Amino acid sequence: MTDAHEEYDDRMLTLLQMIWGEGYLSPGGPQAVREIAGGLDLTGKRVLDIGCGLGGLDQVLLTLGAAHVTGIDVAPLIAKLGQDRIRRSGLANRIDIQLVEPGPLPFADASFDVVFGKDAWLHIPDKDAHFAEVYRVLKPGGRLAAGDWMKAPGPYGPDMAYFFKMEGLTYHLVTLAAYGQHIHGAGFTDIRLTDITERYRADAHEELARMKGELAEMMLAEMGEEGSAHFLEDWRSLTVVLDKGELRPAQVWARKPLAG
Numbered sequence: 001m002t003d004a005h006e007e008y009d010d011r012m013l014t015l016l017q018m019i020w021g022e023g024y025l026s027p028g029g030p031q032a033v034r035e036i037a038g039g040l041d042l043t044g045k046r047v048l049d050i051g052c053g054l055g056g057l058d059q060v061l062l063t064l065g066a067a068h069v070t071g072i073d074v075a076p077l078i079a080k081l082g083q084d085r086i087r088r089s090g091l092a093n094r095i096d097i098q099l100v101e102p103g104p105l106p107f108a109d110a111s112f113d114v115v116f117g118k119d120a121w122l123h124i125p126d127k128d129a130h131f132a133e134v135y136r137v138l139k140p141g142g143r144l145a146a147g148d149w150m151k152a153p154g155p156y157g158p159d160m161a162y163f164f165k166m167e168g169l170t171y172h173l174v175t176l177a178a179y180g181q182h183i184h185g186a187g188f189t190d191i192r193l194t195d196i197t198e199r200y201r202a203d204a205h206e207e208l209a210r211m212k213g214e215l216a217e218m219m220l221a222e223m224g225e226e227g228s229a230h231f232l233e234d235w236r237s238l239t240v241v242l243d244k245g246e247l248r249p250a251q252v253w254a255r256k257p258l259a260g
């Protein structure tokens, strides 16, 4: 299948789940979801997950008390695989994965209590338009909670360019300070920003070691020698930009003010 929004191919989806767990296309597993959503009371809440991927995180949001999660994604293959997963899990009445077009969100104003995102908004070029939409679909007093990848100040260096090339994905990264400004500009208050580069840097080195060790045989079987070699080099390039502080994972929280 080819589609303008289909950058994650089968091989990439297989590899990411091998490293991060079934249903996860970003690091940290359930613990990362608990960390991002942990400070919020999700009991009985309606949550929107923008860039939901295969929906593994949405299942964790339910365990944290959410009444219903709407997951949206722009990639047809990913949305289809996610919908199939959720149907098989028997949670289709509480998790609704929808394929959407990039851009304005197909929801009425004030539809959700919480907007969640995990390592997905890095693909969105127009951050101001994005956060304006997040703000619009939140109820007054509603919360934004996300994990995302940031960049260091200044232009990308050659290591970042090489990492992007190895990934084969389009990233639109800004600094954490600029990210905060985009959120502030949309009207949010109580903005909290946490850089978690040091932690993920250590994890990424462990992931690379696992790829060379316990996962090597499975990688070879799933993607052959060329594929295995490619992804090992991709991950090595990831550790380089993390070690140099050029790629900077972060967590962010904010609140839409109560009307008044």
Ligand SMILES: C[S@@+](CC[C@H](N)C(=O)[O-])C[C@H]1O[C@@H](n2cnc3c(N)ncnc32)[C@H](O)[C@@H]1O
Binding pocket: 005, 008, 023, 024, 025, 026, 027, 050, 051, 052, 053, 054, 055, 056, 057, 072, 073, 074, 075, 078, 102, 103, 117, 118, 119, 120, 121, 123, 124
């Ligand atoms: C790294 S994956 C993370 C998926 C999921 N959040 C997770 O952690 O498992 C990034 C996801 O963002 C999706 N995506 C990219 N641009 C998007 C957009 N404008 N709106 C919604 N999803 C988008 C991709 O298709 C992909 O599924």
